[in-house]
Amino acid sequence: MDILNALVAFLNFVFIPGLAYGAQLALGALGVTLIYGILRFSNFAHGDTMAFGTMVTILLTWAFQSAGIGLGPLPTALLALPFGIAATAAFVLATDRMVYRFYRRQKATPTLVVIVSLGVMFVMNGIVRLIIGVEDQNFADGARFLINPQEFKAATGLAEPLAIKTTQAVTVVAAVVVVALLFWFLQKTRTGKSMRAFSDNEDLALLSGINPDRVVAVTWIIAAGIATIAGVLYGLDKTFKPFTYFQLLLPIFAAAIVGGLGSPLGAIAGGFVIAFSEVMLTNAWKKIVTYLVPESMAPDGLVQLLSTDYKFAVSFTILIIVLLFMPTGLFKGKSL
Amino acid sequence: MITRNLMLFGAVAALYLLTGLGESWNLSLSILNSALLATIAALGVNMQWGYAGLFSTGVMGFTALGGLAVVLVSARPNVENWQAGGAGILLALILGAVSVAAAVLAWQGLPKGRLRALVVAAILIGGFFLFRAVFDPAVTATEAVNPQYAGNLGGLGLPSLVAWPVGGLLAAAAAWAIGKTALGLRSDYLAIATLGIAEIIVAFLKNEDWLARGVKNVTQLPRPWPVPLEVDLQKDPGFLDFVASWGWNPVATSTILIKLLYAGLFVVVLAAIIWAFERALNSPWGRMMRAIRDNEVAAAAMGKDVTRRHLQVFILGSAVIGFAGAMATSMDSQLTPGSFQPLRFTFLIWVMVIIGGSGNNWGTVLGGLLIGWLYFAVEFLGPGMMAAITSALPDGWLKAHLVGSAEHMRLLTLGVILLLVLRFSPRGLIPEK
Secondary structure, three states: OOHHHHHHHHHHHHHHHHHHHHHHHHHHHHHHHHHHHHHOOOOOOHHHHHHHHHHHHHHHHHHHHHHOOOEOOEOOHHHHHHHHHHHHHHHHHHHHHHHHHHHHHHOOOHHHHHHHHHHHHHHHHHHHHHHHOOOOEOOOOOOOEEEOHHHHHHHHOOOOOOOEEHHHHHHHHHHHHHHHHHHHHHHHOHHHHHHHHHHHOHHHHHHOOOOHHHHHHHHHHHHHHHHHHHHHHHHHHOOEOHHHHHHOHHHHHHHHHHHOOOOHHHHHHHHHHHHHHHHHHHOEOHHHHHHHOOHHHOOOOOOEOOOHHHHHHHHHHHHHHHHHHOOOOOOOOOOO | OHHHHHHHHHHHHHHHHHHHHHOOHHHHHHHHHHHHHHHHHHHHHHHHHHHOOOOOOOHHHHHHHHHHHHHHHHOOEOHHHHHHHHHHHHHHHHHHHHHHHHHHHHHHHOOOOHHHHHHHHHHHHHHHHHHHHHHHHHHHHHHHOOOOOOOOOEOOOOOHHHHHHHHHHHHHHHHHHHHHHHOOOOHHHHHHHHHHHHHHHHHHHHHOHHHHOHHHOEOOOOOOOOOOOHHHHHHOHHHHHHHHHHOOOHHHHHHHHHHHHHHHHHHHHHHHHHHHHHHHHOOHHHHHHHHHHHOHHHHHHOOOOHHHHHHHHHHHHHHHHHHHHHHHHHHHOOEOHHHOOHHHHHHHHHHHHHHHOOOOHHHHHHHHHHHHHHHHHHHHHHHHHHHHHHHHOOOOHHHHHHHHOHHHHHHHHHHHHHHHHHHHOOOOOOOOO
C-alpha cells in the first residue's frame, strides 16, 4: 500500500491530462453550442475553424520567433493568438455573408444548412492544407514544465514523478478566463442578453427590436474566438495536424450533446465528462493498482479497459447512451 | 428535357473517351471503375437523402464493413490460427452478445427504478470483464501464429460474389443499430452518430489484427467470378491467338480486358439497382417516402410511422453502400483499412448526389460519373495540371509548394463546387421530377 505514490501517479496520468483535454473539449463544445443556440444548426465546419485559427496563430508564432519576440516562460503562441482570432473572425464573418446568410433568409431546413457547413468545411480544410500542409506542426516554446518531474521527485522523495506541463497550466487558466468572460458577457451585457433572448425565442426577440444581423455577427465572432483558443490550446498541448482537428468533431459534438445542445453550461460539463471518461477508460492502470494492492496481487497486464486507438469509441458510446436515455442532455439543451 | 439529359451523359462519356485517347485506355477504365463503384454507393446515399431526407455521414464506415465481408467470406481460412484461438474468440463473442442481450432483457423486464439501473450496469460491466478475460488470451494466441503473412483467422474461402450480399448485410446490421438509436430524434443526431460509427468501424478494422490483419492489410483476395487473373489470361492460347490476330500487345490487352470485365460487372449491378430503385420510387412505397420527406407532420397525421419508414430506408441505403464497398475490395483484391478517408469515402459520395440531383437516380449516376472523373482524374493528372497553371510563376518555394500540394486543391475545388451548386442549382444537374 502506497497511497501517496498512487495519488501522484493518478494526478500525473489521469487527472491533469484529463483536466487539460476537458478544458479544450469544453471550449470546442461551447463554440458548437453557441452556433446551435443562435443559428440553429450543427456546424460541421467547427473542427476546421479551429484548425484555421490555429494555423494563422502558428504562422504568426513562427514570425514572432524569428523576430526574437517572445513571452519568456510562456508560449509565444499566446502573443499571436489575438491576431489568429481576428483573422478567423474575419474569415467566418465573410463565410456567413457569402454562404450562410442566404439560407438564413430562405429559412432553409437545419439539415440543408448542415450540408452547407460541410461544404464550408471542405473549403477551410483545403485552405489549411494548402497553406500549412498535412504534417504535424509543433509550435510550443517557452518553459516546458511548471512542475518538473525530476525536481518533484527530488523535493518529495516519492518514487512517482509529477509533471505539469506549462501548456497544460496555460490551457486550464485560459479556459477558466474565457468561460468567465463568456458568462459575464451573456449574463450582464446588453448584447449578451439580446443573444440569449434570440436563442430563447427568435420571433419574440425580433418583435422587441433586437437586430438579428448584429446578434448573428457577434455570435460568429465569439464562436471564432473560442474555436481559435480551443484549437491553439489543443495544438500547444499535443501537436497541430489538420486531420486530427477534423476528428475532434466527434468528441466535441458528443460533449455538446451530453451537456444539451444550446446550453453553454452543459457544453463545459459535457467536455469534462467526455475527456475524463476517455482518459480513464484508455489509461493503463497497472502502475496505480500496483501501488494500491499488496505485492502478491500486483497485476500482470496493463489493466487497460480499452486501447487508446478506441478513444473515439468512448465519446461515441457516451453519445449513444445520452441519445437513448436523455436526448436533451444533462442540462436540458435548446436554449442559451 | 430528355435531350438535355442525354447531352449531359454524352458530355461525361466524352470525358472518359478523351482520357482514353489522350492519356491511356487503362487510366480511363481505372477511373471509370472507381467512379462506377462510387456511383453505386451514391445511389444508396440518394435513397437515404433524396427519398427520405436522412443525412448520414457514415458512408465510409458502411463501405469498410462491405470490405470486411470480402475478407470474412472469400479469403482463405487460416487453419493454424483457428486452432490457436478461434474457439476462444468465438466463445468471447458469444459471451459478449449474451451479456448485451441479458442487459436488454433486464432493462425491459425489471420495474423502473434504481434497482433496474444497477442490475443492468452490473450485467454490462461483468459481461465486459468476462468477455475480455476470454477474448484477450485467444487473440494473443491467434495473432502469434504466422504473423508475417497471416496472424488472422481468415475467411471461409467462398467465391467473391457471395461476399457482396454479405457486405450489404453487415452494413445493414450496423445501420439498424445506429438507426434504432439516432432516428426519431433531431435530424442532426443521425449525422453525428454516423460520423462516429464510421470512425469507430475504421479504427476497429485498423486494430483488430485477428480479424483482418489490421493495417498489415489482407492481400490476394480472390477475383469475382468472370474475371480471370492477368497472368492466367496471358497464358490462355485462345486469348493469345485473338490478340495476335489483331496485332496487339498481350500484356497491355489483358489488363484492359480485365478492367472491361469489371466495368461490365459493375454496370450490371448498377443497372439492377437502378431498376429496383426506380420501381420502388414509383410504387406506393416511394410516394409515401416522398410524402414523409416533404412533410413529416402531415405524413404522421395520415397514420404513417415516420421513424419506422426512416429506419427502413436508412438500412436499405446502407446495405447498398456495403454492397459497393464489398465490390471495391474485390476489385482491389485487398483490404487496406489505412486507406479509408472520410473525404474520399463519405463526402465525395455526398457531392456526387447533390450535384447530380438529389432524389433522382439518373441524376445521381450522372453526378457519380462526372465527379468521379474529376476526382480520380485529378489524382493522376493533378500535379501536371498544377505545373501548367503555375508555369508563369518564377521558380522558387511558392511554385514548389503549390505543385506539391496539388492534391489538396481537390478539397478546395470540391467544397467550392458543392457550395455553388447548393446555392445556385440546389436541385442538381438532373432535378427530381
